[in-house]
Amino acid sequence: MQTATAHAQALRALARISLTFAVAGCIEEPAANDAPDDLADAAVDAAEFDALLDATLPPITPDAAIFVDALVDPDAPDGEPAEFDGGDDAAIADAGAPDAMVDCGPWRDEPEFWECCAAHPMTQSCNPWGPPMPPALVLA
């Protein structure tokens, strides 16, 4: 898929999932679309949402005609996390050394990673996922 097409579909999907009936001037039923069912709900409501999208947003570039339904994916999981025992905070251990970012010893078998870590606080390669802590508001 071409990048421009993927971008347009991704924006269309964002437009749909960010739409609340309050934006469109209606009253939204609360608790009808909790997170686990978001994808399914969004797909079910696609036609209704599409009509509201067109009424509440300017056209999304590059060309509305190329849009297909990015959210209707019957095979997609519903977002409910699977039974999950690993990866909790217990996985975070103290490195046991002052400023472990500089001490690359534990990762010596991966030199390419540490070359990067030596230069940067965290390897950055197209990975802006995961919201950071919000900023504080400091009035000038």
Place this chain on the structure above:
Amino acid sequence: MTRAVLDLRAAARPLAPALPIEPADRAAAIATWRGRMVNEHGSARVFTALAVQLSDARADDEWIVAARRMAQEERRHGVLCGAVVEALGGAARAPALREEPMPAHADVDRFEAVTRNILSICCLSESVAVALIGAERLQMPEGALRDVLTEIWSDEIGHARFGWRWLAAHRERLRADRLGTYLRVAFAHLEAHELAHLPLGGAGDPALGVCTGADGRALFYGAVEQVIIPRLEGLGLPAADAWMNRGAA
């Protein structure tokens, strides 16, 4: 200063997906997914802190439970991203994010304080993530790796919608002028974060979820200007002005 280490190898290895192709640049692919592993797992703290703030603001239980669930989902995303690192031949182990406190916003009441944070986390950061991950998913061939991305994308949709539903549900309580002032800071923070994590250069490898920084930046600005701002404006918040004057509180 002691730095924590995030070690997800044991949890990630059994989940390592089959890869659709051999990576053209294995080091870049490992670095990308390892960075995602760290960011995702670390953001569980954001939602854990948000749940506490929602409780302080006397939000209904459904919101608090949802925030806790989102924290669990972010931990699982960390493991899933670590599983891709392992599939690529790397180790799901890296320095953890530094601990940062959630802003308490002591200058305003608890409702407005948590609304500020929800704006930043869900309506900005997670909404951008929905666009970025959604585009990457569409450019990835069907298969186990795309399934990983689909699971993460599905959860991120829930995280973004949490924010939009919060604003809609409490629309009559929103102080547009004051939230507009906060949005200036939040937009600047968002832009700095996204650009820092979308460096220019590199060829990208869409089949493995490795985007190019230039494309990612274009989609980031599209998400903000074509969707997020109109949505916030639709809820009565002066987002266009805040974006234009971002950084100035």
